[in-house]
Amino acid sequence: MIHETSYTAIIVFLIFAGSVLGISFYLGRRAKSASGYFAAGGSIHWAVNGIAFAGDYLSAASFLGICGMIAFYGYDGFLYSIGYLAGWIVALFIVAEPLKRLGRFTFADALDNKFNSRGIKLAAAISTLVVSCFYLIPQMVGAGALVQPLLGFPHYVGVLVVGAIVTVIVATAGMVSTTWVQFIKGGILVILCGVITVMILMRGVTTKPTTAGGEQVKVFRHGILxxxxxxxxxxxxxxxxxxxxxxxxxxxxxxxxxxxxxxxxxxxxxxxxxxxxxxxxxxxxxxxxxxxxxxxxxxxxxxxxxxxxxxxxxxxxxxxxxxxxxxxxxxxxxxxxxxxxxxxxxxxxxxxxxxxxxxxxxxxxxxxxxxxxxxxxxxDKLDFLSLMLALFCGTASLPHILIRYYTVKDQISARKSTVVGIGAIGCFYVLTLFLGLGAMTSGALDVSDSNMAAPLLARSMSELLFAVISAVAFTTVLGTVSGLIMAASGAVAHDLMCNVLKIPMDEFRKVAAAKVAAICVGALAIFLGILFAKMNVNFLVGWAFNIAASANLPALIMLLFWKRTTRQGITSAIIVGMVSSLAWILLSAQAYKDVYGWNPADAIVPFSQPAIVTIPLGFLVLVAVSLITSRNADQPAPATAQ
Amino acid sequence: MDFKTPVQKEHEDAAVIAHNSRIGLALFAVYSAIYAGFMILSAFWPQLMSEPFLGGVNLAVIYGFGLIASALVVALIYVKLCRKF
Structure with missing residues (x-):
């Protein structure tokens, strides 16, 4: 479908992006130390952090993908909403507070708190990078999909624009501005969805829909003799x-x-x-x-x-x-x-x-x-159960969510901000069902692109609403992508360069290294976003959850709850979980069909979502390796302290 | 070590931590059971999910909303029951 270029949308978008960049530069001047850059100096208020959780989490895939899936298929899209939200329970009850207690800047820090092992840091840093990249792809693809119909630019321009803006945000200011970007975006997104839902309910359902301008939408004939x-x-x-x-x-x-x-x-x-x-x-x-x-x-x-x-x-x-x-x-x-x-x-x-x-x-x-x-x-049912398990376990293993726990000052704040996050995100996910069903009967769906369902729903109501929702969708991509690039750059600068490679760096150089890393990851994301332009956005996110849950969750949980866990156990669980889930995905019927264009019936693995196999596998490997290594060395491994 | 930035150590009390994490685990078990119930019903009795359940709205929608609402409810219970110090 050809979408008319909306100048209102362009203007609203420019205002949004401009204010976001302005805030970013303004706040960036205040974040000079490593702690300021990576963790906002632990200075963010819990309520702000809570809404920022929502901003971080409600990605383009949540917003565009779920609405599109509900509009095209009905209730099934809502299953993602349920799973994405349920994952927060794992984050709140199991992971949040211990993580806040143990770590300082990154997920690897927390895992490594007890052991100070280079192996753990390396494994955790690599898994952070892999998950971030997998999660970045759908965001970038979503950005391109939005720009294309909206501004009339080709897909790659959208990816380039979003990639460039985000990289500037992250490279200039780090976690403080990233947090505020997410706070603004999260707040606006939830409020706006509420407004649209009210408008859907006011409009009701009809068999003869009209456009915002009052024109009759063509009703196609069926059941013709x-x-x-x-x-x-x-x-x-x-x-x-x-x-x-x-x-x-x-x-x-x-x-x-x-x-x-x-x-x-x-x-x-x-x-x-x-x-x-x-x-x-x-x-x-x-x-x-x-x-x-x-x-x-x-x-x-x-x-x-x-x-x-x-x-x-x-x-x-x-x-x-x-x-x-x-x-x-x-x-x-x-x-x-x-x-x-x-x-x-x-x-x-x-x-x-x-x-x-x-x-x-x-x-x-x-x-x-x-x-x-x-x-x-x-x-056949295992595929469904496995995906629901991955969504449940994946949230608490996503690196860009985990690092947000270091931006508040203590465990109580971590707890409170998670509850605020759950409230905001829960509201949004309840609304997705109405938005999706509203789009299904809006008379404005594009049969060739489910990702456009939510913006087009808004267009069927008013041009201004369309402009605002498109701009918010852009900022949605910006917010999530900046969080991910932030997590990835932290993994590179703090974990890989500083702790694994032992490159001596002072505060200033470390922040500089993180900024260079952010630019590199940003460039990689742009590249991948263009490469994967044709993939189904929501599906890619599901995979990212599978990998995150398989690689990180067993290590996190066992470290917190099993005293005999060893550093070798953690390292091997992360590596086995990551490699096995990645391999499973690449060998699944879905990858055969969508990525390589081969016959899906030839796929080696029996179903597409690995979590139900690879999460237990991660636990097994961790326990087995821990038992073997703890027998070899009864005392905890000597710390390789400097 | 690697960072010169001072990190503020929180006031930590082992009894408080143990108390809070016990409550956390109990509530986690409650929610997991509700979530598992949803997964199993959807996977093995999809027909049941499509039948009207409450006010003409089917079980799938009601249970789905229930899962979202109960996440917030257990989270609030947790904050209420947690000891501060």
């Missing part, structure tokens, strides 16, 4: 040849020479939208050149109910529960796609209608990601 199409004067049914052989599609050329594609379903036909990319890169929609002008066509926005309870055309304003009940009793036209590769190198994508009843899409298992929970096979 074939004779009506094929017997029309001048209509010619085209033969099933090339990519169309053995497909459920019927191509009909009408009297004017325009070819339409219909999907055959149970003896009836339904209208589709077809997008084709020729080998030379030229794009066509429904047989016409893609564009907005005369003789051109573009994919049309969709998203409306086809049947409402009581047979009404629109419900009018509703309460929150009434809205959910209505969705459950309605039938909504969802859109799916079929992609065909042509022999000459072009591709054709058919977007087709799939009316779905609320009782189906309002329960787990309606999306491709989770549909296996409805399968009868036990093995």
């Amino acid at each position: 074939p004779a009506e199409i094929t017997d029309a004067p001048g209509a010619v049914v085209l033969p099933e040849e090339g990519i169309w052989r053995n497909t459920p599609y019927l191509r009909v050329r009408d009297a004017a020479g325009v070819v339409s594609v219909y999907r055959k379903d149970g003896g009836k036909l339904s209208e589709t939208q077809v997008s084709r990319v020729r080998p030379d890169g030229k794009r066509f929609v429904n047989g016409l050149p893609r564009g907005k002008g005369e003789g051109e066509a573009d994919l049309l926005p969709v998203g409306y109910a086809s049947k409402l309870p009581g047979g009404v055309e629109k419900t009018g304003p509703q309460g929150p529960f009434e809205f959910l009940r209505t969705m459950q009793q309605s039938e909504v036209v969802l859109w799916r796609s079929d992609r065909f590769a042509e022999a000459n190198g072009g591709t054709t994508t058919v977007y087709y209608q799939q009316p779905a009843s609320g009782s189906d899409f309002m329960a787990p298992g309606s999306s491709p990601t989770f549909q296996k929970v409805r399968s009868a096979k036990f093995f």
